[in-house]
Amino acid sequence: MGNKIFNKSKKNYGIKTIPFIEFVKIENLIKWITLYRAKKHDFKKYPYKIIKIDFLRCKFLKPYHITSLACLINEYQKIGFKVNLINIPVDISEYFKSFKFDQFCGFVNENNYQLPSDSKTFPLWRIEKTAIDLYPKYVQDYFEKLHFKGKSLISLSLVLAELMNNVFDHSESKIPGYTFTQYNTRNETITSCVCDFGVGIPKKVNNYLKNKNLQIIDNYEALLKAFELSFSTLSKPHNRGFGLDTIATLIKNMKSRLLIVSNNVVYNINNDGVIVHGKLNEYFPGTLVVIYLNAKELPLIEEELEDELLIL
Secondary structure, eight states: OHHHHHHHHHHTTTOEEEEOOOOOSHHHHHHHHHHTOGGGOOTTTOOSSEEEEEOTTOOOOOHHHHHHHHHHHHHHHHTTOEEEEESOOHHHHHHHHHTTGGGGSSSOOOOOOOOOSSTTEEEEEEOOGGGTTHHHHHHHHHHHHHTOTTBOOHHHHHHHHHHHHHHHHHOOOSSOOEEEEEEETTTTEEEEEEEEOSSOHHHHHHHHHHHTTOOOOOHHHHHHHHHSTTOOSSOBTTBSSOHHHHHHHHHHHTTOEEEEEEEEEEEEEOTTSOEEEEEEEEEEEEEEEEEEEEGGGOOBHHHHHHHHHHHO
16 A cells, blocks of 8 residues: 555655646736745645646746746745646747746756747846846847847846846845846837846835834835835945836836736836826735837937937
8 A cells, every 4th residue: 555655646646736827917927926936835735846837728928927937936946846847838838948948947047048049039037146237238239139220229228227136136035036038029019027036116115114214105105115216225336216217217208018016016107108006916025027118119229329428
């Protein structure tokens, strides 16, 4: 009897399987993340340090799915789990291969810059101190050369640099954050995502206010506080309160979209510059930022240079 149980356990028993489904709504994705975080793992029920992520019910993936999934995988790897991706549909498998996603599913989880086979995507990148200056420039040069010759993507580079600095300086995450960028030729939109499993923007702001003996505010108000020019919970040469305000200004000027999900707050700047906000039923201890950059509004490189000269 003991041998039969042991043989069965090697295959299924004691190994946790996480289903990855089609998340049409962002709240469903946050609910999935919250449910399957590594810190909630039941070792009594699933004693083996193996996680299977099942894609049987998944037909498509969006860029912000990729960054969220990468964070979840890394969180399990951090405590010694082996992660297996199973039942991957052919289209999704080819999509993963196109930007070398498999390199993040083994124990050697590191940035290994390789050109993707699909020129519309740029490799998934782990946010590290040494990568903050490299990645934004890589992305800018990559898409300018392959898709936007004569046009400037400095705006995307600036946004990514600000977001990556924020993750490194403010998230307090025990694991790295991730970023991923993809160009959709059909609607001429560059989607760039940054995700971390840290404390979240509202909580970070309120912790700062509390330490300063100031009144704690509502989470949405705390998120807005983070957008205030010159407000920062941490002063460094590269980060002095210009981050989120700079991002919002660039997004509005380019008639693009910005989505921020942090703690229980959703903040969205639409293409027409209108701000829409709401609250989640789920509490997300982290931050997910999605930039939908309108490629039709990219300036010519000459125009970008002229703007810089005016500033100088």
